[in-house]
Amino acid sequence: MKTKDPFYLHLEKIFIKYKMYRQPWFEHAASQEELMELTKAHLEQSLSYTEKEREITVDDVKRLLKTSMTYITNYNKTSTLMKNYQLPPASLFKSYQPDYVFLPKANFVSAHSVYASDEFQNEQSMDLPIAAGRSFDGKLILFDLAKSPHLFIGGVNFQLHTQMCFGLESIVTSLLLKKKPSEVQFVTIGHLWSNNDIFRKIAKQFFIPIPKNIYTAKDAFARKMVDDLNWVKKEMNRRFEKRTNDECSTFPYLVIIASDVVEYFSKHPSKKMQQEFQSVTLQLLEKAHEVGIHLVFHQWYFTNDLITKSIVEKFSSRIAFHMDETRTTLMFAGSKEPMGFDLGNGEMLYYRNGSSVKGVSPRIEKCELEEIFKHIKSQC
Numbered sequence: 001m002k003t004k005d006p007f008y009l010h011l012e013k014i015f016i017k018y019k020m021y022r023q024p025w026f027e028h029a030a031s032q033e034e035l036m037e038l039t040k041a042h043l044e045q046s047l048s049y050t051e052k053e054r055e056i057t058v059d060d061v062k063r064l065l066k067t068s069m070t071y072i073t074n075y076n077k078t079s080t081l082m083k084n085y086q087l088p089p090a091s092l093f094k095s096y097q098p099d100y101v102f103l104p105k106a107n108f109v110s111a112h113s114v115y116a117s118d119e120f121q122n123e124q125s126m127d128l129p130i131a132a133g134r135s136f137d138g139k140l141i142l143f144d145l146a147k148s149p150h151l152f153i154g155g156v157n158f159q160l161h162t163q164m165c166f167g168l169e170s171i172v173t174s175l176l177l178k179k180k181p182s183e184v185q186f187v188t189i190g191h192l193w194s195n196n197d198i199f200r201k202i203a204k205q206f207f208i209p210i211p212k213n214i215y216t217a218k219d220a221f222a223r224k225m226v227d228d229l230n231w232v233k234k235e236m237n238r239r240f241e242k243r244t245n246d247e248c249s250t251f252p253y254l255v256i257i258a259s260d261v262v263e264y265f266s267k268h269p270s271k272k273m274q275q276e277f278q279s280v281t282l283q284l285l286e287k288a289h290e291v292g293i294h295l296v297f298h299q300w301y302f303t304n305d306l307i308t309k310s311i312v313e314k315f316s317s318r319i320a321f322h323m324d325e326t327r328t329t330l331m332f333a334g335s336k337e338p339m340g341f342d343l344g345n346g347e348m349l350y351y352r353n354g355s356s357v358k359g360v361s362p363r364i365e366k367c368e369l370e371e372i373f374k375h376i377k378s379q380c
Contacts (some may be wrong), residue, residue, distance in 0.1 A: 005073030007053045008060055012067060014046050015039075018209045021068040036061045085180045085379055088118035092371040100360070102136050105361045107347060109134050114170075114362040115177055128184065128253055128294065130174045132167065132319065132350055135359040142348055145171070145296075146253065148317040148352070149289035153298040167348065168257060169300055169317045170361055175255065176372060181205045185252050189228045190259035190298075201373045208254075222273040225264040229280045232256055232293065236284065239291035251292045256284075259298040262306050274306055285314035320349040321361075 020026055020042060026035065040061050090112075100115030114120060114131045119140050123129050127146035135141055146153060153167040165308075175184050186207045210231050239251055265274060284295055297315070299307065312318075346361045 011043055011056065011060055012064060014043060015064050015068070018046065021079055032132070035065070039064065040252065070091055085182070086375075087180070088177055088372045088375045090177075092375065094365065095370050100134055100138070102360065103147045109346065109360045109362045111173070111362045111364040114140065115173065120174075120177075123178070128175060128255070129178050130171055131362075132170050132174075133348065133359045135357050141357060143317065143350075143352065145175075145255070145294050145317075146289070146292075148294070150285055150295040150315050151297070151298065151318070152312065152315035152318045153321070154318065155300065167321065167361060168259070170365055171255075171257075171296060173364055173369070173372070176202075176376070177207070177286075178379065179253070183252055185254055186257075187232065187254060187256050189225065189256065190261070190264075198223040203375050205376055216274050221264040222270060222277070223248070225258075226273060226276050226280065227263065229258075229277065229284065232284060232288070233280055236288045236291055236293055239293070240287075243291060255294065255296060256288075257296045257298070261297055261299050263300075265306055278308060278311065281311055282314065285311070316350075318351045318354050320351070321347070 004039075020039065026039070036058070040056050043056055043061075043064075055206075093112035093116050094110070095112045095116075096108075096110045100109040101107065117131075117140055119142060120129070120131045123142065126142075126144035128143050128144055130141070130143055132141040139151060151171070172186070175186075184206070187210060188207065189210070210228050213372075235254065242251075265277070281295075284293070288295065295315075346363060348359055348361050350357045350359060
C-alpha cells in the first residue's frame with residue numbers, strides 16, 4: 001500500500017485547520033483555475049520556511065480540492081443539524097445571595113444577576129444584545145452592538161482564568177447566550193486571542209480563522225494586523241457585491257474582535273504601516289456595519305499616534321476600565337466629570353453618544369463558561 005507524502009499530509013492539515021474551504025475566496029472564485037491559484041497562494045503563505053520541504057505542485061492542489069468536498073459535505077450536514085440549535089439556558093449560571101454588591105473596593109456582580117435576569121432573557125428587539133454589567137443603581141447595562149455599531153474598550157481589567165478583559169468576555173458570552181452559530185460568527189485578531197485556550201473549545205462553531213501569513217520583516221507584527229484587517233475589508237466588499245447583485249439578502253453577523261492593537265506597532269513603528277492601518281480601519285468603521293460587520297477594539301492604553309482622534313470618534317460606543325492616567329480615561333470615555341471611583345475590580349465607564357454610565361462588569365466563573373461550551377458542543 002502506497003504511503004502518503006508527509007509534506008502533502010501537512011498541507012492537508014493546514015487546509016483543514018484554517019477551514020480554507022469556508023473562506024470567501026474559496027466560495028466565490030470565478031473559475032477552477034483561479035481557485036487553484038488562490039488555494040496554492042494561501043497555502044504558501046501559511047507555510048514557514050522550515051516547513052517548506054518542496055514546492056507545492058498542481059497535483060497537491062487538485063488532491064486538496066477533491067478532499068475538500070468531504071469537509072464541505074460534513075459542514076453542510078452540521079449546518080442542517082444546527083437548525084434545531086438550542087440556546088444555552090440561564091440555569092448554567094450559579095446564583096449568589098446577594099447576586100450583586102456595590103461596596104468601596106469590594107464590588108461584585110455575578111454572571112447570574114446579568115444573564116439570568118428577566119430583562120436580558122426576554123430581550124427580543126435587539127439584533128446583537130450585549131449585557132455589559134450593572135450600573136451602580138442596580139440597572140442592567142444592556143445595548144445593541146448592531147446599533148452601536150462599533151465598540152472600543154480601553155484599559156486593563158482582566159478575568160484571571162481567561163486572561164481576557166472583562167468587557168470582551170461579557171460581549172462574547174452575551175452573544176453566545178442569545179445567538180445561534182448561523183446568526184453570528186467571530187473573527188479574532190491579536191495576541192490575547194491566539195493564546196486563549198478556553199474559547200478555542202467552540203472555535204469550530206462560532207469562530208472563523210484567518211489564514212496565517214509568514215512574516216520575516218522587522219515590522220512583522222504590524223504587517224499581520226494590517227493584513228488581517230484587509231481580510232475583513234475583502235469580506236466587507238464581497239458582502240456589498242452580493243447585496244448589489246441580489247445574490248443574498250441576509251448575512252450572519254460578523255463580530256471582529258481586535259486586541260492589543262497598539263502592541264503590534266510598538267516594537268517597530270513604521271509611519272507607512274500606521275497610515276495603512278488607519279486607512280483600512282476608517283473604511284471599516286464607516287461602511288462595514290451596513291453589511292453586518294461590527295468592530296470591537298480593545299486597547300490597554302490610549303495613544304494619539306496610532307489610534308487618532310478621528311478613529312476614536314467613529315466609535316460612538318466605548319467602555320473604559322482602569323487606565324494609567326485618569327485624564328486619559330475620561331477623555332477616552334467622553335466624560336467631563338470626575339468618576340468618583342478607581343476603575344478597579346471590574347468597575348467601568350460605559351459611554352454612548354455623549355452620555356456615560358458608571359457600573360461594574362459581571363464576573364463569569366470558569367465553570368460557568370465550561371458549561372456553556374459543553375452545551376454548545378453537544379449539539380454539533
